[in-house]
Amino acid sequence: MRFSIARYWRERHSLYRLNATRCLKCKRVNYPPSRICRYCGSRETEEIEVFEPGKVVTWTVIHSSPEGYEEYRPLIIAIVELLGSGVKLLTRLTDIDPEDIREGMLVEPVLRRTSEDGEAGIIRYALLFRPMIKGAQGHGHTT
Amino acid sequence: MKPEENTGIVGWGSYIPRYRLPLDEITRIWGFSPETPKGLRVVEKAVAGRDEDALTMGWEAAYNALKRAGINPKEIGAVWFGTESKPYAVKPSATVIAEALGITPDTMATDLEFACRAASEALRIAIGAVASGLVKYALVIGSDTAQAEPGDILEYTASSAATAFIVGPSNEAAAVFEASYTYVTDTPDFWRRAYMPYPLHGEGFTGEPAYFHHIVNAVKGLLEKAGLKVEDFDYAIFHQPNGSFPLKVARKLGIPKEKVLPGLVTPYIGNSYNASALIGFSKVLDQAKPGDRILVAPFGSGAGSDAYSIVVTDKILEKRDKAPKVEDYLARKKIIDYALYAKYRGLIKRIRR
Numbered sequence: 001m002r003f004s005i006a007r008y009w010r011e012r013h014s015l016y017r018l019n020a021t022r023c024l025k026c027k028r029v030n031y032p033p034s035r036i037c038r039y040c041g042s043r044e045t046e047e048i049e050v051f052e053p054g055k056v057v058t059w060t061v062i063h064s065s066p067e068g069y070e071e072y073r074p075l076i077i078a079i080v081e082l083l084g085s086g087v088k089l090l091t092r093l094t095d096i097d098p099e100d101i102r103e104g105m106l107v108e109p110v111l112r113r114t115s116e117d118g119e120a121g122i123i124r125y126a127l128l129f130r131p132m133i134k135g136a137q138g139h140g141h142t143t
Numbered sequence: 144m145k146p147e148e149n150t151g152i153v154g155w156g157s158y159i160p161r162y163r164l165p166l167d168e169i170t171r172i173w174g175f176s177p178e179t180p181k182g183l184r185v186v187e188k189a190v191a192g193r194d195e196d197a198l199t200m201g202w203e204a205a206y207n208a209l210k211r212a213g214i215n216p217k218e219i220g221a222v223w224f225g226t227e228s229k230p231y232a233v234k235p236s237a238t239v240i241a242e243a244l245g246i247t248p249d250t251m252a253t254d255l256e257f258a259c260r261a262a263s264e265a266l267r268i269a270i271g272a273v274a275s276g277l278v279k280y281a282l283v284i285g286s287d288t289a290q291a292e293p294g295d296i297l298e299y300t301a302s303s304a305a306t307a308f309i310v311g312p313s314n315e316a317a318a319v320f321e322a323s324y325t326y327v328t329d330t331p332d333f334w335r336r337a338y339m340p341y342p343l344h345g346e347g348f349t350g351e352p353a354y355f356h357h358i359v360n361a362v363k364g365l366l367e368k369a370g371l372k373v374e375d376f377d378y379a380i381f382h383q384p385n386g387s388f389p390l391k392v393a394r395k396l397g398i399p400k401e402k403v404l405p406g407l408v409t410p411y412i413g414n415s416y417n418a419s420a421l422i423g424f425s426k427v428l429d430q431a432k433p434g435d436r437i438l439v440a441p442f443g444s445g446a447g448s449d450a451y452s453i454v455v456t457d458k459i460l461e462k463r464d465k466a467p468k469v470e471d472y473l474a475r476k477k478i479i480d481y482a483l484y485a486k487y488r489g490l491i492k493r494i495r496r
Contacts, residue, residue, distance in 0.1 A: 013242075123230055125199065133475060
């Protein structure tokens with residue numbers, strides 16, 4: 001068993017919908033969500049979703065992947081800044097070749113299978129980011 | 144008043160993965176005649192990436208349908224997922240999609256199987272559930288990463304795509320149902336036994352006694368029930384196992400090919416099974432005018448066909464541009480070779496711990 005089923009279940013709303021919290025005191029958005037604001041320590045927070053398009057801030061390409069990710073190589077790890085909330089999150093890019101990635105490129109969240117626990121275990125799904133599709137207004141809403 | 148007339152398509156959306164395998168690649172690897180794919184009238188087939196499956200593709204189609212519907216996901220009372228390639232043998236895909244779209248927990252949710260027409264059966268169930276008032280909206284998804292044994296003729300067309308519809312009250316609909324009809328028999332044209340990775344098909348049995356017999360009878364049953372003639376329809380969309388069968392069944396029914404071609408997607412993406420006819424319907428909704436009448440007739444092996452008469456309303460104009468169209472996904476493509484296709488579709492045997 002490579003990953004914890006309990007943890008995957010607990011984190012599913014962040015993985016599937018980019019659930020976050022907004023601090024009612026300093027107004028900053030915490031992603032992943034936290035009941036205690038990481039910026040000012042306030043316990044007054046509200047739950048929000050940051051399911052929004054974003055832009056690529058920076059990225060790296062990993063050719064020596066961890067065990068279990070061989071079939072997903074090369075892994076493109078990126079920091080994406082979300083357009084509405086301004087949250088910067090560490091994520092993976094998909095549906096793009098490494099040489100085509102550009103700083104500031106517009107991307108949108110899409111649900112993908114991100115790893116599997118062998119042949120018989122749980123399949124882990126999460127939102128990754130891919131180049132925005134032409135003709136679309138971009139996945140997601142702004143909070 | 145027929146129950147169908149209280150219901151309609153409130154939102155629709157589709158998804159086609161980025162990768163395309165030219166059919167010539169299959170000819171090259173398996174030594175078929177170069178003429179073989181030409182007879183199928185298919186040029187390329189859509190291939191889901193390594194991080195995609197029927198569930199993830201279904202999620203995106205459903206998300207697009209939700210955007211066009213413009214409703215609160217919590218108002219959806221049923222999520223029905225039609226597929227023959229679900230990621231888990233036991234564990235519903237419908238609940239993952241429902242959770243990811245914010246529909247849970249106050250909803251029905253299940254996966255349905257009937258070869259290529261499970262999603263169409265779900266559409267008829269949705270009509271019943273909405274018309275009766277049991278639910279306000281029902282989300283119907285058809286999605287497949289269709290399997291075919293490498294080297295089998297079926298490999299030319301078995302492809303990946305998804306489509307989704309939100310069925311709701313007719314006064315909110317972009318297109319209203321007029322009538323629907325289903326025709327099923329026990330026909331052994333195509334099957335996959337438990338634990339088998341690929342399906343088999345009754346050679347020479349898939350055409351006349353299966354595809355043509357069921358679709359023709361479903362359409363005839365619909366016309367009789369609705370009091371309509373084939374001339375009354377502006378568009379006709381049939382199940383699309385290849386590029387020639389839909390045109391042939393149209394000829395049998397006396398429908399000109401000009402009414403079939405706008406909804407014919409298979410030549411560009413292959414046969415996406417549960418999304419096959421319905422993604423053609425989705426493409427027609429992307430372009431139809433208010434007042435147009437659409438004939439839709441999916442088919443599934445085993446075997447059965449449904450026929451629907453659907454009339455487009457003014458609301459289609461305000462919904463159409465709220466999500467990517469089928470044409471947008473057709474335009475987004477990257478050509479791959481057989482090796483990458485084999486990797487993406489898990490045809491390379493590895494010891495995965």
